[in-house]
Every structure is written in C-alpha cells, then in structure tokens.
Amino acid sequence: MTTLTFDSLNPATGEIVGSHPKHTPDAVHEVVGRAEEAARWWAAIGPDERKRRLLDYKAIITQNLKDLARLVHEETGKPVGDATLEIVLAITHLDWAARNAYKVLRRRRVSTGMIGLNLAATLEYLPLGVVGVIGPWNYPAFTPMGSIAYALAAGNAVVFKPSEFTPGTGVRLAELFAVAVPEQPVFQTVTGLGETGAALAGDPRVKKVAFTGSTATAKRVMAACAENLTPIVAECGGKDAFIVDADADLAKAADACLWGAMSNAGQTCAGVERVYVVEEVYESFMRELSDRVTKVKAGENYGPITMPGQVDIIKRHIDDAAKSGKVVAGGPGSVRAPYVDPVIVEDVPEDSPAVREETFGPTITVRRTRDAQEALELANASAYGLGGTVFSRNARRAMQLARAMRTGMTAINSVISFAGVPALPFGGVGDSGFGRIHGADGLREFTRPKAISRQRFAMPGMNLTSFARGPAELERLIRLVTFLHGRRKR
Numbered sequence: 001m002t003t004l005t006f007d008s009l010n011p012a013t014g015e016i017v018g019s020h021p022k023h024t025p026d027a028v029h030e031v032v033g034r035a036e037e038a039a040r041w042w043a044a045i046g047p048d049e050r051k052r053r054l055l056d057y058k059a060i061i062t063q064n065l066k067d068l069a070r071l072v073h074e075e076t077g078k079p080v081g082d083a084t085l086e087i088v089l090a091i092t093h094l095d096w097a098a099r100n101a102y103k104v105l106r107r108r109r110v111s112t113g114m115i116g117l118n119l120a121a122t123l124e125y126l127p128l129g130v131v132g133v134i135g136p137w138n139y140p141a142f143t144p145m146g147s148i149a150y151a152l153a154a155g156n157a158v159v160f161k162p163s164e165f166t167p168g169t170g171v172r173l174a175e176l177f178a179v180a181v182p183e184q185p186v187f188q189t190v191t192g193l194g195e196t197g198a199a200l201a202g203d204p205r206v207k208k209v210a211f212t213g214s215t216a217t218a219k220r221v222m223a224a225c226a227e228n229l230t231p232i233v234a235e236c237g238g239k240d241a242f243i244v245d246a247d248a249d250l251a252k253a254a255d256a257c258l259w260g261a262m263s264n265a266g267q268t269c270a271g272v273e274r275v276y277v278v279e280e281v282y283e284s285f286m287r288e289l290s291d292r293v294t295k296v297k298a299g300e301n302y303g304p305i306t307m308p309g310q311v312d313i314i315k316r317h318i319d320d321a322a323k324s325g326k327v328v329a330g331g332p333g334s335v336r337a338p339y340v341d342p343v344i345v346e347d348v349p350e351d352s353p354a355v356r357e358e359t360f361g362p363t364i365t366v367r368r369t370r371d372a373q374e375a376l377e378l379a380n381a382s383a384y385g386l387g388g389t390v391f392s393r394n395a396r397r398a399m400q401l402a403r404a405m406r407t408g409m410t411a412i413n414s415v416i417s418f419a420g421v422p423a424l425p426f427g428g429v430g431d432s433g434f435g436r437i438h439g440a441d442g443l444r445e446f447t448r449p450k451a452i453s454r455q456r457f458a459m460p461g462m463n464l465t466s467f468a469r470g471p472a473e474l475e476r477l478i479r480l481v482t483f484l485h486g487r488r489k490r
Contacts, residue, residue, distance in 0.1 A: 005022060018168040020171065023196045034188065053181050056181075071168055075165065076166060077306055078303040092422055118459045120456050129156060131151040160173070160189045161197045218236045240270055240389070241375075250284050254289040256415040267310075268416070305361065313359065317361070386428035386433075391412075
C-alpha cells in the first residue's frame, strides 16, 4: 500500500526541504500502542537511569547543533543564528529537567497535623504514561522541547506531532533521542496534517496532551480530548504589552522593544505587539525607536513569514492601523510576501484589530499614556495574557507593575527573558491558555500526585472512623478542635 506523503517547504525560496508521511489514524494508533509499552519500561528504569539517558540525549543534540539549526533555518526561513539560539535554549531546558526531576517529584513526608498525629503521610508525583505533544512551527525545537523534555524527565513516553510546516525538525529530534535510548521507542514523532493531530489527541491511551498553537485550534484539540476526559495543557497566542515608565532607560527600552517585536519576523507568541509609553518620555522614546527600526531589514535580520496564510492577517491589521493611526515606519506597502518589513503605527484605537487580535508579524502599535497606571490598565484590557515587559529604573515600581500585569510571565528591563530561565514556569491566562511548561510546575504538569497515609499507632480513646465510636470520643474531638482552632485572632 502506498503511503501518502506531504512536503515541507522553505518559506523563503519555496524549495522542498523534505517529504514526510501523512500518518493516518490507524498509524497513530499503532505508534501510541508502542509508546504504552515503552512508557512502562521508561518508568521502571528509575530516575537515575532516566537522568543519565536524558543527559546523553542533551549531549547528542549539542553535537548535532549546527545541522539541526540548519534544518530549522530551512523549514522556517529564520536566520541560522536565530535557529542556533533556539536550540541552545532547548538544550538548557532539557538539562534542567533531567537534573531536577527527582528532586521535584520524589516521595517525601508531609505534616499530618494534630488531628492526624497517629498517621504518617507521603506525597509523590508519578508518571502518567503516554503524553501527546502537538507543536508549533515558529519555534519547532525550543517550544515543543518545553513539553517533551519535562514529560520525559517525569517518566512518561512521548508521541510528538510537529507542525506540518516543520515536520523534519520533529522527526530529527526523535531520531537523535533513539541514539541515546535505543532500547524502546520512548519518544516517537508522527507527521501529517490536522487529521494526524486529531487522532493523537483523541486516543484514549494518551493520558495528557500538551498543545502549542492558536486559541482557535486549541479549542478543537480540547474538543477531541474531551471525548476521553484527557487533560490538556494549552499554550496559545498572545498580544503582549511593553510598558515604558517615565524613568526607563530609553535607549535600552527601544532596543529591547524592537527585538521583541521584530525577531523571528514577529512570529513569537510572547513577542511584543503593543507598546504603552508614559507621556513625559514618549517623544524621546519614539525617536530612539524610529532611529533603530531603519537598520532592521526583512530577509537580513529576520526571515519570512513561515505560514503563508498569516500574511493576509498581517496585511489586514496593517491596513486597518494605517487608516486610523499614524504610520511611523513601514505601512501597507511593507507586505511583500513572503516577507514583511518592520511596521510601527502610533495612536491606533484600542478597539482596532491591530490592538485586539494577535498579529504574529513584525508590527507594533504604540500609544502614549498619562502614567504607568494607565499603561497597566490598557495592557491588562486584553483577552490574552501570556507575557509582558516593564522598563523602569525604579526596582520597586517595576516589580509592582510586573506583578499586576495579567500575564503568566513578565520581564523587567529585558524582553522575553523568562523563556530562558528553565526554573520559571511558562504559560498564560485567558485566551493565552492554561497549565504550565518549564520549571517544577512543568515537571508536575506531566504527573499525577499520589498521596498515601499510614496509621502508625491507634489513637487511644479516639477511634473516630468506626461505627463503635461513642459520645465520649466525639466529646474529646470537640475539646481538641476547640483548643486548636476556637480562639479568634484580634
């Protein structure tokens, strides 16, 4: 029987990078079956062996870094340097997950309190089994590794469905893992279109799905998962805000803002899309930003728009913003598919698509505010809540603003820096999704808590969980609870 295939294309040139099979639901079913058996083996070898093998995998990826970066470059069109940075970040997260999994997930004793004085209690986090990962095309190595590495370190097997725009990267990641762990197919990749991802999400043997992509697609994946009550961690889109306070270092703020908005052609879920600048430094900041943007070139500093359909969305947002706001850089003529030149528009109404919807292109809207509080209120007036940025020299004020941002992560005097800290959880609120990858929370995301209580001795005169319990025992319980909890705090 002939296997249907599809091609991955270099978005900059249209050349074929590779051909890959369209895995049918039956093929996905077989892969998940192999993963089930592999998951039992992977869990049984224990945390020390898993750590050793994951560190081997890390070394193998590092040894193949240049080739992998070249593949990411070919499939996404992003510069090789950016692809290299992406893989380096993936390596650091893999290292952290491998080294910290046992400490985070191991069995430990917990306090039982006075009522449970005769008990011993333990808590541990056990593997789920098979985890399905559905990855994006914009960061085809780093983003899925934020789920894959942590799921593997937690003792699960992984079946990965990469984006149809970047399947080769997903296939290569699994091939390199098989070099480190040849005994069992602990990490497998399936390739294909939407049907393949739906089959993975809908398989009842998949115990959790980690999805990264658009909010609309997340809802469809959740619907497939709902059939089997399969839990999902969803990292969706963003419309991240960048706040410039009155005392900010404007040169550094402008530099960070521009990179956060334009790097990877703006195709970053936690990239900068909205900028709010306090009135008294607005003109100075705009001069810094305007001077710098002239030096940023599509096709040189960043690559093409990877997904052809996104060009229409970007163009619609630019056209609408240009009609209602003031164009500072670029404009409707900036769209020259597959590239989009940098676009900066100020004074765009807050209810316009360019401000409300995720653009996912090298564009930003800029607005002046009377103070940082108004900037914060505007930043939070969004259905999305993934990341954000605050620039201020006042450490206390910056921390207050960062904590008050309705986002999963905020960077202070830097941009997207939280993604490079493996110990920090990554995820959003609202339309940006739920659940967390990275850090201790990311490890626990791919486990099930297991609580055990053990009676060490019988409590004299306090056999409360028995039909033989008498009034005297109940009275003793009331006296004890009153002593422990009956005094009001003044």
